[in-house]
Amino acid sequence: xxxxxxxxxxxxxxxxxxxxxxxxxxxxxxxxxxxxxxxxxxxxxxxxxxxxxxxxxxxxxxxxxxxxxxxxxxxxxxxxxxxxxxxxxxxxxxxxxxxxxxxxxxxxxxxxxxxxxxxxxxxxxxxxxxxxxxxxxxxxxxxxxxxxxxxxxxxxxxxxxxxxxxxxxxxxxxxxxxxxxxxxxxxxxxxxxxxxxxxxxxxxxxxxxxxxxxxxxxxxxxxxxxxxxxxxxxxxxxxxxxxxxxxxxxxxxxxxxxxxxxxxxxxxxxxxxxxxxxxxxxxxxxxxxxxxxxxxxxxxxxxxxxxxxxxxxxxxxxxxx
Amino acid sequence: xxxxxxxxxxxxxxxxxxxxxxxxxxxxxxxxxxxxxxxxxxxxxxxxxxxxxxxxxxxxxxxxxxxxxxxxxxxxxxxxxxxxxxxxxxxxxxxxxxxxxxxxxxxxxxxxxxxxxxxx
Numbered sequence: 001x002x003x004x005x006x007x008x009x010x011x012x013x014x015x016x017x018x019x020x021x022x023x024x025x026x027x028x029x030x031x032x033x034x035x036x037x038x039x040x041x042x043x044x045x046x047x048x049x050x051x052x053x054x055x056x057x058x059x060x061x062x063x064x065x066x067x068x069x070x071x072x073x074x075x076x077x078x079x080x081x082x083x084x085x086x087x088x089x090x091x092x093x094x095x096x097x098x099x100x101x102x103x104x105x106x107x108x109x110x111x112x113x114x115x116x117x118x119x120x121x122x123x124x125x126x127x128x129x130x131x132x133x134x135x136x137x138x139x140x141x142x143x144x145x146x147x148x149x150x151x152x153x154x155x156x157x158x159x160x161x162x163x164x165x166x167x168x169x170x171x172x173x174x175x176x177x178x179x180x181x182x183x184x185x186x187x188x189x190x191x192x193x194x195x196x197x198x199x200x201x202x203x204x205x206x207x208x209x210x211x212x213x214x215x216x217x218x219x220x221x222x223x224x225x226x227x228x229x230x231x232x233x234x235x236x237x238x239x240x241x242x243x244x245x246x247x248x249x250x251x252x253x254x255x256x257x258x259x260x261x262x263x264x265x266x267x268x269x270x271x272x273x274x275x276x277x278x279x280x281x282x283x284x285x286x287x288x289x290x291x292x293x294x295x296x297x298x299x300x301x302x303x304x305x306x307x308x309x310x311x312x313x314x315x316x317x318x319x320x321x
Numbered sequence: 322x323x324x325x326x327x328x329x330x331x332x333x334x335x336x337x338x339x340x341x342x343x344x345x346x347x348x349x350x351x352x353x354x355x356x357x358x359x360x361x362x363x364x365x366x367x368x369x370x371x372x373x374x375x376x377x378x379x380x381x382x383x384x385x386x387x388x389x390x391x392x393x394x395x396x397x398x399x400x401x402x403x404x405x406x407x408x409x410x411x412x413x414x415x416x417x418x419x420x421x422x423x424x425x426x427x428x429x430x431x432x433x434x435x436x437x438x439x440x441x
Contacts, residue, residue: 073389073409109391109406136429140391140406183397183426183434225367226432284366285430286390 059168062090062097062127063213063302065250066270068137069118070108075273075287076295079108080117085320086271086301087125096127097303098167103250103268104135104178104215106151110142115150129154134161135215135251136178144179159192164200170306171204173197175214177229187216187229187251194231198238209244209306209313217249219258219265222278225285227252236263246313248302252278252285255300255317266315269300297321361385362435364392364407364427369435376417378439383414392433397424 067083076082090097107114122130132151134144148161155163155174164173175197177187189197201210212218218235220228229235239245245263253275258265274290276283290298300319360380363370365387376382384407386392391406394413400423404413417439427433 071389075389109408137391140393140429181428181431183395183424183431185431224432226430284368284388286367286388 058308059170059306060095060097061099061101061167061304063101063103063248063250063268063304064090064271065103065268065302066105066135066253066272067102067118068105068108068270068272069121070111070114071272071287073287075289076299079272080121082296082299082320083118083121083271084124085296086299087121089301089318089320091124091126093303098127099129099131100125100127101172101174101213101248102130102132103213103248104133105137105250105270105272106132106135106147108137110138110140110146112146115146119150131155131165131172131174131213133174133214134176134178136181139178144176158196162193162196168306169308170209170211171201173200173210173212175212175218175235177214177216177218177232182230185230186220186223186226187214187232189229189231189235194234194238197235201238201242204242206241207243209246210239210242211246211248211304211313212239213248215249216251217256217265217267218247219260221252221256221267222285225278227278227285239263244313246304246315248304253288254298255302257315264313264315266302268302269298269317269319271299271301271320274298359383363387364433367392367427367430367433369425369427369433371435373436373438375438375440378417378420378441380417381414382417382437383412385412386410391429392427393429394425395428397426401425403428 068079071079106118134147138147144160152161157163160179161176177189181188216229217227218229218232243262247265249267252267253270255269256267273287275285276288297319300317303316305314360374360376360382362374362384364384384394386407389409391408393404393406395403401415407413420439420441423437
């Protein structure tokens with residue numbers, strides 16, 4: 001399988017045939033470049049050949065997800081260790097990311113001691129700014145109070161913990177879709193949050209790049225497993241007029257990507273354990289046991305780069321092997 | 322002392338629920354005169370099994386979580402006390418109260434739904 005651009009009809013560095021080939025490798029370390037809604041891909045091997053540097057950018061940040069501190073079952077008996085490896089990778093980056101985004105499931109059971117362990121570990125990261133959204137595992141018994149007390153100190157959070165902020169001309173929106181879930185339903189944002197979202201983006205120009213992050217995917221990945229958000233269409237409706245919308249989610253512990261108009265949806269790997277591909281026969285949406293030597297290749301993190309003046313955000317997934 | 326407080330709390334809860342005219346279930350801790358029959362619902366592979374359980378009023382119902390994921394037992398319409406998150410091998414029990422049909426779900430994975438039917 002080649003990993004170079006062989007078809008570039010529009011001289012834009014985009015090889016559509018190559019892209020389709022690369023789709024099959026999702027999760028093995030790809031650079032995704034988003035330009036005008038079309039993706040191009042480059043392998044991490046190519047980046048390594050170019051001196052280990054990602055393309056020059058004005059803003060780089062990193063997504064980590066689903067650390068599940070406290071989990072100790074067969075699928076990964078030492079999630080603390082794999083989370084440490086992820087932090088080591090961040091600390092080893094030639095250019096440290098400006099900040100981290102954690103897309104939820106910090107802990108396995110919302111226990112104070114699990115949050116304590118996480119907080120202690122994350123201190124070793126040389127990037128100090130971390131923006132959080134909760135996963136359902138972080139709000140198990142108290143509706144998210146403990147989570148909110150700890151992780152929303154530096155943001156102007158509303159309602160059950162949603163907020164937005166601006167960095168280098170990019171508008172970031174952190175949403176909560178794991179609370180007040182209804183029987184038989186999916187993730188849920190709720191009316192209050194949706195009304196806030198509508199007002200939040202109202203004054204922004206259509207050329208403002210938007211990054212939305214939330215735990216459960218904001219597109220319907222596999223409703224039978226609850227992998228979707230029931231009212232995400234309404235949220236996306238408020239974002240339709242923007243030229244570049246990047247949606248970053250966790251929850252499903254694997255890389256999946258979808259482009260719809262100007263919106264790119266992307267889910268990240270976990271640092272704790274993998275989960276089965278959506279709809280795998282005989283499987284359920286729980287921890288996936290894989291041979292020990294394979295585990296780290298299915299865990300990882302996601303790096304995102306933005307260059308001012310262009311509408312492209314580059315999303316790179318790299319695993320922990 | 323703990324037991325006493327729990328009993329008082331439960332009595333208050335039951336009175337509160339009764340006064341609202343809702344059906345009553347009680348936490349097993351508060352009811353030592355429960356019927357002898359055990360009704361066990363296994364939680365495995367993100368399913369409540371069996372999906373529908375029919376019990377007599379006063380009988381004990383117990384859920385056991387066999388998954389590696391935490392699950393909860395939450396009544397639709399808050400008709401009985403919800404469980405806290407059950408980790409692997411943890412159990413939760415209630416005593417069936419007034420006759421009726423009770424839908425419940427896992428609030429962590431709301432696709433997981435099931436039913437309890439309580440008969441006289």
